[in-house]
Amino acid sequence: MAPLAGCNSLGDILGAVTGTAAAAGSANPALGIAIGVGTRAVADYGIRHVGRRWHRTEQDALAATIGTMEVGETRPWQVRHDLPIGDEQGEVRLLREIETPLAPCREALFSVASGKGPDAAPRWFVTSACRQGERWKWAAAEPATERWGSLQ
C-alpha cells in the first residue's frame, strides 16, 4: 500500500480543481467553495472506499487461510490485487482456537515479507478471525479511543 500512500490527497486535489473551475465559471467564490467541498467529500469517500476494499481483499485472503488450518500449522499466504501493485505474501501460523457461545474464532500469527530474495526479513503480526456463516472474516477490533492518536 506504500506506493499509494499519496492517494489520500487526491480528494483535496480534485476538490480544488473542481471548485476553482466552478468559481471561475460563476464569478461566485462561495459557490466555488461549496462545489469544491462537495466534490472533495465525495472523492474522499470514494477513495477511502477503494482503500478499504483493498485491505478487505487482503484480510479476507488471510482469514480464509486461517479458517482451513490446524493449530500449530504454518502455511504460506498471498494476495493479488487487480492492479499489479501492493501485492503481498508471507506465512500464517495458527496459534489457538477460541470457542465462544457466539461464533468460533481463531488467533493466528501472520508475516508480511518485505522486499524480495532470501534476505527479505518478514515482519510478524498477531490477529484473529471469526466464522460468519460459511466464511471466515477478520475479527480484530478497533483500538481503545485513548490510543487513536494520529489514526484519526
Add this chain to the structure above:
Amino acid sequence: MRAGPAALPLLCLSLLLPGCQALLTEATSTVAGITGASVASGVGADPAVTTGIGLGVQAIGRAGLQYAQRLTHRAGQDRIAAAAGPLPVGGVGSWATDHTIPVEPNEHGQVAVSRVISTGPLECKEIVFSVDTGHDETLQRGFFLAAICRNGETWKWASAEPATERWGSLQ
C-alpha cells in the same frame, strides 16, 4: 466573501447524513473556516492573514469534530466493556448504543467472554462481540475480538492500536 448563503445548505446536509463521515468532516471544518475567514476579511485583514485565519479555524473545526467522534466511539466501547465485564468465561450479554447526537449510527449486538487474560491486581478478559444489523431473515452479524481490563470499578477497552506498518489507509 459572504458565508451565510453557502454555509446553510452545507449545515443542513451534514445533519441529514449522520453516517456520512466524509461529508460531516468537510462541512464542519470548511464552514468553520469560511466563517472565520469572512469575519477576518470583514474586519479588514489582508488576504494572506485572512487565509491563515480561515485555515486555522478550519483545523480547530476538524479537531472539534474528531473529538466528538472519539467521544461517541468511546461511549460505544464503554457499553460493550460494561456488558462483558461481569460475565464469566462462556457467559453471554447484550449491548446497545444510544447516541444523543448521531455522529455515528446506533449499533447493538451480543458479547461473550472467551477467556481470562490476567487476574489479581490487573484483571483483563478477552471478549468476542457481535454487531448485528437487520433481523430475522435479513440478520447480518459481524464478529470481532477485543480485550477489556478493569479500571477500578469500570471495565474499559484494552485493545491497542495496530503496528504502524499496518496503518495503510487508516491515517
